[in-house]
Amino acid sequence: MYLLFYISGAIAIFATVMTITRLNAIHALLYFVVSLLSVAVVFYILGAPFIAALEVIIYAGAIMVLFIFVVMMMNLGQRAVELESQWLSPRMWIGPEILAAVLIAEVVYLLSRTPVEVHAIEFVEPQEVGPALFGPYLIGVELASMLLLGALVGAYHLGYRKPKAVENLNADDTDATRAAAGGDTVRAGHDRPVSAA
Amino acid sequence: MRRNLVFTLMSIEIMLNAAGLAFIAAGAHWIQAEGQVMFLFILAMAASEVSVGLALLLRLYQQHGVLDADSASEMKG
Amino acid sequence: MLQLTGIIPAIPFFSFLLLAIFGPRMARRAVSVTGVGSIGASAIISGIITAAFISAPPAGWAYHEVIWRWMSVSSFQADIGFYLDALSLVMVLVITFVAFLIHLYSTEYMEGDEGYSRFFAYMNLFVASMIMLVLADNLLLLYLGWEGVGLCSYLLIGFWYTDPANGRAARKAFIVTRVGDTSMVIGLFLIFQRLGTLNIQELMHRASLQWPAGAAVAIAAAALLLGGAVGKSAQLPLQTWLPDAMAGPTPTSALIHAATMVTAGVYLIARTHVLFSLAPPVMLAVAVIGAATLLLAGCSALTQRDIKRVLAYSTISQIGYMFLALGVGAWSAAIFHFMTHAFFKALLFLAAGAVIQAQHEEHDIFKMGGLRRMIPITFWAFLISGCALAGLPIITAGFYSKGMILWGAWSSPQGAPALWIAGLVGVLLTSLYIFRVIFVAFFGEAQIPVEHPPRLAKNLSMIVLSVLSIGAGWVNLPSYLGNKLWLNDLLYTALPAVAERPAGWLTEGWSEGIVTAAFVVGLIVAYGLYLRHRGATRPLTENALGRAIHEFWSADWGFDFAYDKLLVAPVMWFAQVDKRDFIDKFYDGLAALSRACYRALSATESGRVRWYAASIVGGTVIFVFLVLFL
Numbered sequence: 001m002y003l004l005f006y007i008s009g010a011i012a013i014f015a016t017v018m019t020i021t022r023l024n025a026i027h028a029l030l031y032f033v034v035s036l037l038s039v040a041v042v043f044y045i046l047g048a049p050f051i052a053a054l055e056v057i058i059y060a061g062a063i064m065v066l067f068i069f070v071v072m073m074m075n076l077g078q079r080a081v082e083l084e085s086q087w088l089s090p091r092m093w094i095g096p097e098i099l100a101a102v103l104i105a106e107v108v109y110l111l112s113r114t115p116v117e118v119h120a121i122e123f124v125e126p127q128e129v130g131p132a133l134f135g136p137y138l139i140g141v142e143l144a145s146m147l148l149l150g151a152l153v154g155a156y157h158l159g160y161r162k163p164k165a166v167e168n169l170n171a172d173d174t175d176a177t178r179a180a181a182g183g184d185t186v187r188a189g190h191d192r193p194v195s196a197a
Numbered sequence: 198m199r200r201n202l203v204f205t206l207m208s209i210e211i212m213l214n215a216a217g218l219a220f221i222a223a224g225a226h227w228i229q230a231e232g233q234v235m236f237l238f239i240l241a242m243a244a245s246e247v248s249v250g251l252a253l254l255l256r257l258y259q260q261h262g263v264l265d266a267d268s269a270s271e272m273k274g
Numbered sequence: 275m276l277q278l279t280g281i282i283p284a285i286p287f288f289s290f291l292l293l294a295i296f297g298p299r300m301a302r303r304a305v306s307v308t309g310v311g312s313i314g315a316s317a318i319i320s321g322i323i324t325a326a327f328i329s330a331p332p333a334g335w336a337y338h339e340v341i342w343r344w345m346s347v348s349s350f351q352a353d354i355g356f357y358l359d360a361l362s363l364v365m366v367l368v369i370t371f372v373a374f375l376i377h378l379y380s381t382e383y384m385e386g387d388e389g390y391s392r393f394f395a396y397m398n399l400f401v402a403s404m405i406m407l408v409l410a411d412n413l414l415l416l417y418l419g420w421e422g423v424g425l426c427s428y429l430l431i432g433f434w435y436t437d438p439a440n441g442r443a444a445r446k447a448f449i450v451t452r453v454g455d456t457s458m459v460i461g462l463f464l465i466f467q468r469l470g471t472l473n474i475q476e477l478m479h480r481a482s483l484q485w486p487a488g489a490a491v492a493i494a495a496a497a498l499l500l501g502g503a504v505g506k507s508a509q510l511p512l513q514t515w516l517p518d519a520m521a522g523p524t525p526t527s528a529l530i531h532a533a534t535m536v537t538a539g540v541y542l543i544a545r546t547h548v549l550f551s552l553a554p555p556v557m558l559a560v561a562v563i564g565a566a567t568l569l570l571a572g573c574s575a576l577t578q579r580d581i582k583r584v585l586a587y588s589t590i591s592q593i594g595y596m597f598l599a600l601g602v603g604a605w606s607a608a609i610f611h612f613m614t615h616a617f618f619k620a621l622l623f624l625a626a627g628a629v630i631q632a633q634h635e636e637h638d639i640f641k642m643g644g645l646r647r648m649i650p651i652t653f654w655a656f657l658i659s660g661c662a663l664a665g666l667p668i669i670t671a672g673f674y675s676k677g678m679i680l681w682g683a684w685s686s687p688q689g690a691p692a693l694w695i696a697g698l699v700g701v702l703l704t705s706l707y708i709f710r711v712i713f714v715a716f717f718g719e720a721q722i723p724v725e726h727p728p729r730l731a732k733n734l735s736m737i738v739l740s741v742l743s744i745g746a747g748w749v750n751l752p753s754y755l756g757n758k759l760w761l762n763d764l765l766y767t768a769l770p771a772v773a774e775r776p777a778g779w780l781t782e783g784w785s786e787g788i789v790t791a792a793f794v795v796g797l798i799v800a801y802g803l804y805l806r807h808r809g810a811t812r813p814l815t816e817n818a819l820g821r822a823i824h825e826f827w828s829a830d831w832g833f834d835f836a837y838d839k840l841l842v843a844p845v846m847w848f849a850q851v852d853k854r855d856f857i858d859k860f861y862d863g864l865a866a867l868s869r870a871c872y873r874a875l876s877a878t879e880s881g882r883v884r885w886y887a888a889s890i891v892g893g894t895v896i897f898v899f900l901v902l903f904l
């Protein structure tokens with residue numbers, strides 16, 4: 001049991017590290033899905049089967065799929081990858097690395113202060129979670145539903161585009177109009193480098 | 198810090214997931230249902246945040262043609 | 275009935291508030307009714323109170339009423355209180371009545387002006403302050419009125435503020451009188467410190483008990499008060515502001531700078547006469563200042579071309595007469611002259627204002643002429659008041675008051691023949707300069723056609739004042755005409771009587787005769803120089819010495835020049851030099867510091883999401899660190 005736990009944990013950590021260091025957005029998202037799946041296994045081992053299922057279905061199955069669809073819709077090409085490699089220079093991530101290291105140190109220190117007794121894992125059945133949701137945490141459920149409603153309306157409204165007369169589908173035109181953006185542009189259209197305008 | 202906004206949003210998801218993991222672990226430690234309840238809320242919140250965030254991302258992309266986070270700096274000063 | 279005393283300053287004050295707040299929105303007619311009506315009401319009430327006072331005088335011939343306690347700080351108390359005795363009664367009556375007539379006149383004079391309501395607001399405030407000054411029972415309240423009239427003088431001189439010259443004149447008036455006011459305040463401090471009270475009757479009582487005559491502290495206190503009086507009344511050496519104050523509207527000049535405010539100094543000295551009596555050197559100084567001023571101003575008036583400046587110097591000169599009277603101990607004579615002077619000088623100014631408006635705003639008398647036929651009522655008004663000023667015998671008021679002063683200068687124990695002679699020369703000069711103006715401006719051929727002849731309001735005020743200028747002297751008939759000194763008898767209840775020396779070779783009648791002779795001489799000379807032979811003065815002024823004297827007298831005997839070079843220029847130079855001193859640097863430093871902080875803080879608002887996220891993370895790290903380890 002514990003061996004499985006450590007293996008899934010290692011896979012989760014490794015997958016997450018890969019996520020944040022990839023240049024290609026799709027690669028990163030796929031690694032993240034792997035991370036989510038391994039975390040779901042961890043949840044099951046910790047005694048939350050219901051949550052493990054939810055993690056797979058909702059988080060990995062809905063949210064990440066949404067992410068992947070949108071990124072695919074944006075049609076980032078090779079150009080984007082080159083741009084990312086420019087942006088992800090060592091000079092860039094040294095600062096955040098230091099901050100993260102300090103944070104990790106603080107967390108480890110905190111955790112090491114309080115001795116934790118290890119006991120057997122007991123399953124917390126869905127039959128316990130359900131009444132808790134409908135009992136003391138009812139308001140939270142209602143609020144969550146309102147939140148989701150708001151997100152729904154907001155996402156619909158933000159995503160709505162009035163149909164233009166003629167949408168510019170010709171990539172040459174978009175190239176020309178966006179060439180003056182200074183520097184490189186990550187643009188929709190054909191996967192070829194920007195011709196010097 | 199990553200300039201590409203997709204990665205920024207993805208990092209937010211990672212963080213939410215991590216927080217949820219902490220909650221479940223705590224719930225398992227004290228063998229209570231509350232940890233899972235919190236995770237459910239986090240999940241719902243993450244879902245709504247992702248949808249709105251992605252819609253905004255699309256908007257930004259339409260307006261600026263780039264996914265650069267620094268291009269949206271019109272509120273400077 | 276005497277309880278109505280408190281209302282006399284209150285009505286104009288409330289009228290001022292009304293006009294100040296609502297004036298711009300009120301109709302012209304409403305403003306006129308409010309402005310003039312308030313003063314009219316005050317005048318009527320003063321008349322009622324005068325009748326009540328004379329017919330049923332209160333105990334000790336003084337009515338004292340305290341409205342409320344103004345301040346009470348450890349050993350110092352000051353009240354808002356009114357003290358009505360014969361002196362303040364006469365002052366209040368004259369002030370309100372003359373002010374009423376001048377307000378009536380101004381409804382026509384200022385009718386085209388867009389600052390109409392502002393004018394009446396200021397004038398009403400002025401009347402309220404002046405009444406307060408006169409009725410005050412303690413020196414602090416008197417000083418409040420003193421400052422109030424100074425403020426209104428400033429506001430009204432600079433009434434047409436869009437012209438910077440008017441602003442300069444107003445500032446000059448305020449600053450010069452300020453010098454006097456400072457002296458007066460120091461005097462108040464000294465009096466309070468030594469006598470423990472500022473209540474006028476009380477302090478005079480204590481001073482007469484505690485200070486022997488000629489004591490140094492009495493001299494100091496009286497001299498300091500004299501400084502204040504000199505400033506406000508435009509006597510030597512602080513007389514330079516009055517001629518320039520003619521930049522204000524003519525009703526202002528009539529009210530403030532002829533009839534009332536400039537006499538505040540005279541009132542102050544008369545009010546605190548005990549203090550002055552205890553300091554004979556100061557009394558002598560008062561008389562000498564009065565005599566010197568009247569001569570100086572008379573000479574200057576002779577050389578002026580602007581009709582209002584002639585009258586300004588004339589005012590300075592006449593107040594010199596009042597100071598002369600005060601200095602020799604003829605207190606009631608000074609107040610009598612104040613009364614008659616208020617009437618005829620106000621009339622002179624009002625008539626001059628009518629002339630100015632009739633002559634297209636022309637002030638130079640040599641550009642006018644022939645007004646005798648064109649604006650007859652104004653001419654007669656000016657002639658009557660001019661004769662009153664110069665002292666036409668029997669039928670004008672000025673004759674009586676001036677005669678009494680000169681007789682006092684001769685016969686009083688503190689008087690001296692030199693002072694009498696100075697007064698006599700003054701009469702000659704007065705007659706000369708006023709008839710100069712009359713003959714040049716009103717006789718001869720018309721040069722400028724008449725534009726706005728005066729109508730009802732102006733004419734009515736001028737006629738009433740003319741009657742007063744003729745008849746006001748008859749309240750005090752001197753010894754050779756019946757010796758019925760009604761006004762003096764009233765005033766002797768408040769002021770000490772003049773003790774007369776044993777008469778020498780000069781009796782009052784002879785003194786009057788010589789004064790009349792001086793008047794006639796002046797009249798004849800003026801006639802000869804200005805009417806008969808129009809250019810007769812030219813050889814005098816074309817001569818080098820004559821021109822030099824003319825320039826000197828015209829420039830106020832060099833006082834303006836001297837003050838400018840000695841006092842004004844160094845201060846201005848120093849202000850220029852001191853523009854960027856270390857105090858400025860300190861405040862500049864503060865401003866620079868806030869600018870630097872602004873720049874630093876605005877740099878944190880880069881608009882970039884990554885930067886904000888990074889700062890959140892950094893803040894979290896620091897916060898956790900603090901919570902963990904501190």
